Amino acid sequence: MVLRWGEYNLVQYFVLLNLLKLQMTQNSLISFFQPNGIAVIGASSHPEKLGYGVACNLIQSGYVGAIHLVNPKGGKVFEHEMLTSIVEIPDPVDLAILVIPATYAPETMRACGERGIKATILVSGGFRETGEEGAALEEETLKIAQEYKIRMIGPNCIGLLDTHFPLDTTFLQPPMPRPGEIAFISHSGAICAALIDWSKKEGFSFSRLISLGNQADVSETDILPLIAEDLHTKVITLYLENISDGRRFIEEARKIIPKKPIVALKVGRSESGQRAAASHTGALAGAESAFDVAFEKAGVFRADSTEEMFDWARALAWSPLPQGKRVAILTNAGGPGVIAADALEHNTLELANFGPQTLNVLNEFLPSAASVNNPVDMLASATAAHYAESLRALLADPNTDAALVLIPAPPMYPAENAVDAMIPVIQASRKPTLVVLMGSEQIAEASARLQAAKIPDYRFPERAASALARLVQRAEFLREMNESPAPLADADLIDIRVALASAKSGSWLDVELVERLMNIYGIPTSPIKLAPDAESAAKLGEELGFPIVMKIASPDIPHKSDVGGILLNVVSAEEAAQGFEMLMARVQAKNLRAKLDGVLIQKMIPEGQEVIVGAVRDPQFGALMMFGSGGIEVEGLKDVAFALAPLSSREAEKMLSKTWAGKKLDGYRNIPAVDRAAVVDTLCRLSQLVYDLPEIAEIEINPLTVLKNDVVAVDVRVKMS
């Protein structure tokens, strides 16, 4: 086989390459994006075959390493003579792309292993996606790969490309996209193909792009750090149909977010939806999307549509982050200004209030009929110089954090004149400016010039405002993310774990153990005692002090009030004894076949505000915390908020502010204010508890009674995993 350039000419290049590799994290996947030598197994000289497309793209991509094409029948692609077997492949060869019938996959993988290849992309389909037979074939191929310590992308994928290295292992229609700053990781190959075509007219491009197919080996979480390390990648975008290991994904994402933003489009039904619901928390978390709170925790932006994902990604890749959310709008017409102002409000951004100096500057050169207050409407007569000078003044104002410039094609001159005048102003500022060019043909040239200057432009104010909001949100997230979960006194984990070990899986924890758990984590409870008979009910009441509350004790009755199993305000030993008999009689009358342990006795708590605090374990992301309005209507009212454990006090505060139950803690009309800080503290402590103890599946405090200077966990239920 003859290469067009001798390998020895490349010595300097590979020395550099290996130095680079050493600087990077020791990542076993590095060969996928920076391979020293690539083999295409199943290359073809027939233009209608995928094996031809892959070979062509690789050759034409500008990849400067060794390219080895393999086909048992020999032949030629361009000037590349094909080898007839894998054993013939000379060094160097880091990566093999397999474009072969599925049935040959196991033996081909073994041949790669024998040849010492450590990274493979199995492009071919015909595996798990086609049914049981294909799944078995995939399993077999993966086993062989693991035996030889080969990492495998796919099968059923279109491979990857790097527009800077450069490298293209796909069979997509050439040319490869031009070098860009946005990386894209995808669970769908078809989406990759469509996006590359779409991106050309949208004015952005990709740094790296990877289609993961069936993810038999390499998953989105595996590849994420590798993409993040890429110097040319400014933003990472993800199309996700599922996440293999939610907790690990979130941890990897949290490491990356401080350096590079991540935007994800998550589609498909979440598995969490099918979780069995034993508590209110469980029932409500099932309907809620665990992905939302997980992404919020990590700082991953969750887009609602593909267009939104790339609207955001362009702004995140190209614009500086704003210090705040006060936005100046600059326009030459009223209508677009109104739309933009609405869109800012919809995205919780604010209209900047300009200082007197800015107003003076604007008044100097704008016509008297112009509006110099935000939105600044320069009127249809606005020149290119008006655009540039007004923008300069707005960005210089200390009351402005960002600017949104609206250009409906000016009637008297080409839109690109205005853009040319503004580009240096935008580039000289540390504040972000997003531009809205309204129209199509009349603004095409202006749009191209902005894109060349890496200034994000949009066709409509609504989409620009949404992107600007992400810049603000990212700046806020970076400021807040270093806050760690609230410090807790060291919990005596060993002791409690021994105790928990004896509890049956899936069972409800008994009262004494729940009490101990709460004590260890510093969550105040009201002592609760089990009375096995009427006599001890009376005695316990006297010990705790009247008035007391009496509740039926049964592991089989989760919602006690539903069966009349609660008595309030029991004031004497005599009443306590009678109450015991009454409760037993009530429950027995219902024929519930429930195990009855007796009656629980608790001191009556003073009136306060009642809230619910709970946690449930999501199979993908671990413990989800819930806070909201309690009582029997909790599931109906849905006045609840979720977040991922463990919580910082700021995160707990955010949960409170999302619900009416949380807002009300500060008082409302004649409802007095109560101890909000104690609720935040309880949320943090409970989140630490479930984070520490995976043995616990669900935990719910309903109600947590919030008093003036305290909280009391009145009813706590804990279910084992």
Added chain:
Amino acid sequence: MVLRWGEYNLVQYFVLLNLLKLQMTQNSLISFFQPNGIAVIGASSHPEKLGYGVACNLIQSGYVGAIHLVNPKGGKVFEHEMLTSIVEIPDPVDLAILVIPATYAPETMRACGERGIKATILVSGGFRETGEEGAALEEETLKIAQEYKIRMIGPNCIGLLDTHFPLDTTFLQPPMPRPGEIAFISHSGAICAALIDWSKKEGFSFSRLISLGNQADVSETDILPLIAEDLHTKVITLYLENISDGRRFIEEARKIIPKKPIVALKVGRSESGQRAAASHTGALAGAESAFDVAFEKAGVFRADSTEEMFDWARALAWSPLPQGKRVAILTNAGGPGVIAADALEHNTLELANFGPQTLNVLNEFLPSAASVNNPVDMLASATAAHYAESLRALLADPNTDAALVLIPAPPMYPAENAVDAMIPVIQASRKPTLVVLMGSEQIAEASARLQAAKIPDYRFPERAASALARLVQRAEFLREMNESPAPLADADLIDIRVALASAKSGSWLDVELVERLMNIYGIPTSPIKLAPDAESAAKLGEELGFPIVMKIASPDIPHKSDVGGILLNVVSAEEAAQGFEMLMARVQAKNLRAKLDGVLIQKMIPEGQEVIVGAVRDPQFGALMMFGSGGIEVEGLKDVAFALAPLSSREAEKMLSKTWAGKKLDGYRNIPAVDRAAVVDTLCRLSQLVYDLPEIAEIEINPLTVLKNDVVAVDVRVKMS
């Protein structure tokens, strides 16, 4: 002045035109869109002047009537010799376009009047939008127009165009858009210009387009019926910054909706937001958008963005309406199918479940690895024939109401092949099919062919699903809209009006009048009596029967529980007398300077579910009805729904189903079911009351206690306008 074609050659044309006019509604605005002769006052031969642009566009638009250009200095545009004054304009002349300095507007309007011109478009700016001086000029011009019975569009607008008639009175960059089916009415001229340019690449076009400017005379509501009458217009779109007369707009829209859909983008802060809030209903309706409920009542679709408005309009213009909401998805790749399924669910559409015959047909020609269940994934190997035959089978299935076809550019052949094969299938079906062509350059030709065939196409599944949902919603609305408000017994309006006439404007109605009002409209109350002193309190208690409730009577204390002004469960005459003194003492202790009339006595109502029912008069749309969770937390919980009065029982039912308070009426856990039908009835009756009696500004029943077989309006407050 010489026309290129003699007027006499046009006799036949104008006979036809006048016949058409007679068939139409007698609309004084008809001359704007079908003028017999047009004058451009202020036409110019200088290409940089607006007066040149208007003259050119009019001449080049293909308008076949007489064109008269007027400029005091004379001159020529193309072959049109200019007249030097308005008096010289020969017949026929129905419409004048004024492109003149603002200060000349009054005298020019008068000259038009003297010449007998009845329709004018005042294009020029320099009026109300520039300040007080301009506003005075506008006022003066309008007065002169009214004096001569001239209708005026503008000032400060870009005029109008009709692509079919054809006619173009604007100064926008030519050529005029090609003939289309979507009409656009706009409060912003800049938006019109941008949209015309944008529409060219989006593949739709306009039938009529009108920019209304300052609306000194003609408003969006005036022009709406005229646009609706146009035979070429299939859908009406609106860009609104405000509505001059909300109630009239809704009435006009309701007349049009059965024939043509209306989509509106409403921007800008609603005036209703500034309404003073005397009741919970008022406070909550202020935050809520009255536009939402008004549009819902009329069946106007409210879009959130310009793109959404035209995404919907294209589908509404071109597609048949579906019978239901069961959608078949057809794709050649999994990823887009997942996105589409998500998007359908997000838009409350459903995935169709195919019958066995459909599955058999698909299995016949699709490969075994294909998924024949919805979404149907034909795999990447799908041919154009596969697309067409699969779609035929899906549309033939009685379980399918609509289809969504996804085409990520097929790897092996051009996308237009698939489109060509499908077009006859789509056109032959009575069910709508929307197509998603993913990409840009690779699908451009396919997109053009679909548009030529009037089949809506989109770049992404999310946008197609949103448009499809509007088709479903319109079909539902048309089925339901004929239901009239619930019939009521004839209310004795004269009697009550005489009584109301004596009530002070802005005051709260006294208890006896409220009681009478409720009786007349058949809303059950609990008799309520005023005790001026302790003795009569005791006596009234005995009359009504104990236990009773006692409430402080004062027009100055709207929220009685806030001041401790309520006593519950008063069981004897002695307690009633003591209660009277206690209430008076409590209120006096607070130093509220409130007028105290005594204490209101009411029989204690049995326990039931408590809801709030209210109405408040919106300045734009009239009475807004509210229903939701009552009690003191009503404003905090915001579990309320709004709708526009008068209500049909279906509309009242919808309000119930939007709130937890409404859902709970059917029972929840150990909360027993109550009389839901009586709540619907009360809502309808109250809506009739406020619709009949504009004298009433606000009315609120809080609580309306809902019992097992009845409701009781326990506390009713009525405020006069």
